[in-house]
Amino acid sequence: MRTNLAPWSIAVAAAVLTLVARPALASTPPAPTPHPVVTTVAEPHPEIREAIGALERARDHLQHAAHDFGGHRREALKAIEVALRQLHDCLEFDK
Secondary structure, eight states: OOOOOOHHHHHHHHHHHHHHHHHHHHOOOOOOOOOOOOOOOOOSOHHHHHHHHHHHHHHHHHHTOSOOTTTHHHHHHHHHHHHHHHHHHHHHHTO
């Protein structure tokens, strides 16, 4: 079989193929990365934390309310502070 390619073009093609294929042939696959062991501790009192969040949101809404609601807003804010203190004490007691 006869080709019309010049001898130098065959040499260049062979060199390019060698350079391109060498890294693929010589490289080894990377070592698998070990998966870190993740241990999660379940929240011991999720309901108390949810209650704290709800009371904090309620406090924020009341603090920014447009009305005093006949003085009840002030009393509600006091009650929220007492409740928050009690809930935080519950969490501290459990430690």
